[in-house]
Amino acid sequence: MRRGRFTGYWLMLPAGLWLALFFVIPFYSLLATSLFDPEGSVLTGYSVDYRFANFVDALQQFWEPLVRSLWYAAVATAICLVLGYVLAYAIAFKAGRWRTLLLVLVIAPFFTSFLVRTLSWKLILADDGFVVDTLQFLQLLGDDGRLLATPVAVIAGLVYNFLPFMVLPLYASLEKIDGRLIEAAGDLYASPTRGFLKVTLPLSKPGVVAGTLLTFIPAAGDYINAALLGSPNQRMVGNVIQNLFTSTGDYAAAGALSVILMVIIVALVMLYIRTAGTEELV
Amino acid sequence: MVSARLSRRAALRGGAGLLVGGASLGVLPLFGTPDRKQDPASCRTRDLSASDRRLVVSNWPGYIDEDDGDYVATLTEFQERTGIQVSYTADVNDNLEFFAKVVNQLGSCQSSKRDLFMLTDWMAARMIQVGWIQPLDTAKVPNLHANLIDSLQGVGWDPERTYSAPWQSGLTGIAYNRSKVGEVRSFEELLSRDDLRGRISLLTEMRDTMGLIMLAQGADPADFDQDDWDNAIDRLRKARNDGQIRAFTGNDYIQDLSAGNILACEAWSGDVAAAENEDLVFVSPEEGQMIWSDNMLIPNLASHQGNAEEWINYYYEPEVAAKLAAYVWYICPVKGAQEAMEKVDPSLVENQLIFPSAESLKTMHSFMALEEFQIRAYEGDFADVIGG
Numbered sequence: 250m251r252r253g254r255f256t257g258y259w260l261m262l263p264a265g266l267w268l269a270l271f272f273v274i275p276f277y278s279l280l281a282t283s284l285f286d287p288e289g290s291v292l293t294g295y296s297v298d299y300r301f302a303n304f305v306d307a308l309q310q311f312w313e314p315l316v317r318s319l320w321y322a323a324v325a326t327a328i329c330l331v332l333g334y335v336l337a338y339a340i341a342f343k344a345g346r347w348r349t350l351l352l353v354l355v356i357a358p359f360f361t362s363f364l365v366r367t368l369s370w371k372l373i374l375a376d377d378g379f380v381v382d383t384l385q386f387l388q389l390l391g392d393d394g395r396l397l398a399t400p401v402a403v404i405a406g407l408v409y410n411f412l413p414f415m416v417l418p419l420y421a422s423l424e425k426i427d428g429r430l431i432e433a434a435g436d437l438y439a440s441p442t443r444g445f446l447k448v449t450l451p452l453s454k455p456g457v458v459a460g461t462l463l464t465f466i467p468a469a470g471d472y473i474n475a476a477l478l479g480s481p482n483q484r485m486v487g488n489v490i491q492n493l494f495t496s497t498g499d500y501a502a503a504g505a506l507s508v509i510l511m512v513i514i515v516a517l518v519m520l521y522i523r524t525a526g527t528e529e530l531v
Numbered sequence: 532m533v534s535a536r537l538s539r540r541a542a543l544r545g546g547a548g549l550l551v552g553g554a555s556l557g558v559l560p561l562f563g564t565p566d567r568k569q570d571p572a573s574c575r576t577r578d579l580s581a582s583d584r585r586l587v588v589s590n591w592p593g594y595i596d597e598d599d600g601d602y603v604a605t606l607t608e609f610q611e612r613t614g615i616q617v618s619y620t621a622d623v624n625d626n627l628e629f630f631a632k633v634v635n636q637l638g639s640c641q642s643s644k645r646d647l648f649m650l651t652d653w654m655a656a657r658m659i660q661v662g663w664i665q666p667l668d669t670a671k672v673p674n675l676h677a678n679l680i681d682s683l684q685g686v687g688w689d690p691e692r693t694y695s696a697p698w699q700s701g702l703t704g705i706a707y708n709r710s711k712v713g714e715v716r717s718f719e720e721l722l723s724r725d726d727l728r729g730r731i732s733l734l735t736e737m738r739d740t741m742g743l744i745m746l747a748q749g750a751d752p753a754d755f756d757q758d759d760w761d762n763a764i765d766r767l768r769k770a771r772n773d774g775q776i777r778a779f780t781g782n783d784y785i786q787d788l789s790a791g792n793i794l795a796c797e798a799w800s801g802d803v804a805a806a807e808n809e810d811l812v813f814v815s816p817e818e819g820q821m822i823w824s825d826n827m828l829i830p831n832l833a834s835h836q837g838n839a840e841e842w843i844n845y846y847y848e849p850e851v852a853a854k855l856a857a858y859v860w861y862i863c864p865v866k867g868a869q870e871a872m873e874k875v876d877p878s879l880v881e882n883q884l885i886f887p888s889a890e891s892l893k894t895m896h897s898f899m900a901l902e903e904f905q906i907r908a909y910e911g912d913f914a915d916v917i918g919g
Contacts, residue, residue: 277558278562281560282562291638294566376730377790398777481776482771495631500564
């Protein structure tokens with residue numbers, strides 16, 4: 250008994266150290282950055298001034314890209330949920346011996362880098378590319394219409410890049426469902442639709458919650474899709490933060506905006522988990 | 532009993548929370564950033580050039596000639612002649628971006644792992660001012676002092692060219708794709724023509740973009756006041772809000788122009804020639820164009836300073852400069868290169884993009900030098916429009 254008393258702590262040590270080094274310290278650094286005296290500069294140095302007004306300034310100046318990011322991320326998550334659920338359902342229940350292959354295909358995009366994949370969308374959606382030409386031929390897009398540099402392209406990019414994060418948890422929870430429960434529903438005269446709504450859907454809820462979180466959180470902070478597929482009118486908050494850090498060198502505003510984004514996301518996630526319930530997340 | 536224990540627990544928890552919160556606020560000042568000024572005299576390292584024949588160079592994309600079939604590039608020739616192995620990387624895409632890349636090292640007297648990089652006048656001035664740049668040994672760069680063209684001598688931020696050597700000068704104007712759109716003659720057209728809506732890009736380089744807008748509005752970028760600036764920023768914001776502008780870019784606009792995603796854009800003179808696409812045309816806008824130079828700089832703690840100076844001296848030989856200019860199509864900063872061009876490519880001797888005459892020089896404007904507080908305000912205004 251006594252021998253194992255500290256085992257738990259020892260086991261936690263590596264991950265604990267890792268988190269301390271790469272999460273806690275950067276987190277404090279970010280917090281400090283958000284309270285910098287904005288009179289400083291990259292060259293003369295910034296001092297921590299506990300200037301809480303930075304948050305007000307940042308919100309006033311950048312509420313638009315902030316709201317846009319949350320909106321784009323929400324739309325992308327909703328589309329991912331619909332597409333991902335159908336796909337995960339098909340893989341879990343209908344794919345038979347193709348299941349493994351299909352799962353590998355879902356993960357396959359990860360074999361190339363995020364950046365390269367997004368850049369290739371730029372080629373596919375190009376103004377003179379075949380997609381735009383086809384849509385114009387079908388009169389779905391005006392003659393001077395385009396896809397790149399529109400919200401459609403940015404949201405499509407987000408959906409594409411984060412879809413696997415939706416499919417995998419959904420698949421994991423769908424696959425765990427005991428088929429006999431669905432059979433039992435049928436034996437009790439539930440129509441297939443009713444059986445799905447009363448049995449399958451509730452049992453897959455942990456997957457839905459995990460999938461939406463894993464999609465929404467990174468999508469709200471993403472800046473690659475907006476930078477490559479959007480125009481300045483589609484800038485997301487990630488682009489603004491990146492610009493403030495690298496181009497303007499306004500660390501105080503960049504830090505404040507990052508903290509605001511973090512707080513909003515944590516608050517939304519807490520609210521979501523409270524209402525959705527996650528007793529057995531995953 | 533139970534409630535007493537609960538409230539005690541709550542009190543303990545609250546106390547611990549306050550303690551952690553207070554301690555957290557207390558440690559935050561540790562994360563301030565230091566003053567980035569350095570002294571180049573103390574941030575030196577032993578020069579390994581004699582024993583270690585290597586050189587690490589960072590430059591802008593498409594800014595040097597390359598071996599091609601029988602053509603031997605100037606860089607290859609340099610390596611053969613001197614035995615110096617050059618590791619050449621095109622990783623400068625934007626002055627500010629590059630500044631952000633090296634600020635943590637150079638700002639705290641650590642090596643940037645580079646021996647030479649090329650930055651535009653205003654950024655070069657800034658880096659020299661904060662002491663990040665090593666002075667050049669005059670004895671080792673005789674060609675620079677003998678052959679630098681007159682118009683680039685005696686600049687305010689480095690009057691004796693003690694720290695910097697111009698690599699190329701260039702023009703900022705307009706480029707368009709003639710297979711897709713009619714001629715674009717002025718910057719105002721670029722910002723307002725309906726057939727270009729959503730199909731143009733501008734540069735993230737504040738001085739280039741704002742300079743051209745000011746010229747389009749009849750202001751002088753070399754000497755403007757707050758009103759001129761405000762008008763120009765409003766013009767840019769309007770173009771952005773109208774959806775006229777597809778993107779703000781660094782050196783990467785040329786792919787989008789070739790691909791036809793953008794039809795016309797603000798562009799640097801040499802890029803259009805380097806793209807080797809005959810549909811792309813560079814235009815000097817009717818309102819005038821911006822001129823600038825990129826300068827070779829040796830950063831603090833560069834361990835191959837001598838090799839870097841050999842490089843500078845080599846590129847100031849008129850024959851080498853002519854060969855380079857014939858390839859990159861930027862304004863050549865080297866005296867005698869125009870004569871040497873006769874042998875390289877006679878058709879380029881009178882090329883105004885490479886060897887501008889006194890008359891063409893009159894249409895070229897530079898951006899006025901800014902104080903640090905102005906840089907902050909102007910860069911802030913500009914970033915607001917392009918990024919917000």
